Amino acid sequence: MGKIAHDQHLPAIAGNADIELAATVSRSGESVNGLPFFRNVEELAASDVTVDAVALCTPPQVRHAIAMFCIEQGWHVFMEKPPGATLAEVAALDEAAKAKGVSLFASWHSRYADGVEPARAWLADRTVTAATITWREDVRVWHPGQDWIWEPGGFGVFDPGINALSIATRILPKPFFVETAELDVPSNRAAPIAARVAFRDTAGTAIDIDLDFRQEGPQHWDIEVRTDAGTLLLSKGGSVLTIDGKEALSHDGDLHGEYPGLYARFAEIVRAGESDVDVSPLRLVADAFLRGRHVTVEPFVE
């Protein structure tokens, strides 16, 4: 029951007629609307509260053990992004869910931003000549007190950066991979505060990403894609779409459409008896760490 649970999950669940909130689980023992609450999933399982599904909103480092327990109970599992702190643990969850016959949803909320599907459709039959991703935000504003983000497995600036990659892997017509990466790691932290990654797609097209957690003033969450038929700009985290500078779609930028979209998708895969586990954004982040050069930069003090 952290920031994202309150800001996004509770309103999205309240707005979805297919889903009813049965209980909450939080170390702090927080109740919502007088509903039953538990301090961990073991207490929930031992209670007389019946649940069909759980949404896990913890930091990635502790997600695997909780998710595995929930799958073993026969509960469908919705995982916040990123789906885990490593790729192999997500593969193990995927296999366990299949063996148990429950649905596993590795969610990528940014893919449900309003501009993403129109951007994907527009790019599908264009030839991309270059793409630039700029994701620069102020960590003090967006991740106040979130120490886990600076620990190994918290990914640092790749925590928001993976949102950009979840969009890019969805809208760009060809797969792409890391060629070089530079990760700026504060001398007092274990995860990068900034990163520059040069990707190339299978047609040889350059795709560059510039991530920075130190952005003051205007914040940037932009993906610019140049093509043989004009330039597409997806801005404000995927909610605003322009083509050659003309608005193709505009929303208020509050991204209120993302989490309702995720919960609609979750209900859909549960009904269909399927899982939805696309690890490609996490794989690109792992590749950036594997292939990247670490650069030690000045300490970060919140």
Place this chain on the structure above:
Amino acid sequence: MGKIAHDQHLPAIAGNADIELAATVSRSGESVNGLPFFRNVEELAASDVTVDAVALCTPPQVRHAIAMFCIEQGWHVFMEKPPGATLAEVAALDEAAKAKGVSLFASWHSRYADGVEPARAWLADRTVTAATITWREDVRVWHPGQDWIWEPGGFGVFDPGINALSIATRILPKPFFVETAELDVPSNRAAPIAARVAFRDTAGTAIDIDLDFRQEGPQHWDIEVRTDAGTLLLSKGGSVLTIDGKEALSHDGDLHGEYPGLYARFAEIVRAGESDVDVSPLRLVADAFLRGRHVTVEPFVE
């Protein structure tokens, strides 16, 4: 035509009746037995030499572009380990090979050491209670002048360490994943000289790996697996197998069986029209970098 091509590939090819050496490709323009030679694969493709297949023995950082070119020529491709410097590029090669109808072989030579299949068979119906992997070798002896190993994508001590992981992923009965990792990186290098990784399998069993490139004196390439029915020790890189201290299989430790085994497998998948691309060892290494804490250690000077 580097060290591994001379030490292992040429003898293995010479000993395989299904495979005939047609030409060599090397920046240095080295010929073997008076056969045609070329400085790059583009020159080979433009020549009148007909080849069905290529074995790529380059460092991982340059492998993708060469492999993609070879797949586009319709050649079957054998890749030395590791199959690439990133996971996404290997996935792209796998897709390209399937689309072109050629066989792609991501080889793991240590899996063909003589003790590996007997170890796998013995462990298959045992319950593992703990496993310890110790891979400590002297980089000055085994990788003289190989500067690429210290660059991003060269993986440092994980270059031999991935051999251990290729065996462990083959013989251990359950999948396992990284829980914590510490990577010791020399202050003048980009890749780790030593690493300690704590894995856990899906049954909760601890699997620990200790990698060190600074080992003088006796060298260690050992995997010890404790089970409910005794302790298995696979030593000398997989060639010597003991169970509860009694020799279950012994060879001379020269590992001459590995590369002939790889080439027999390559011929087999080409005949069958299949690929063999298991990325799980590389995925564990990527996860160790993703989840790992970097520790700066004293400079390494060769």
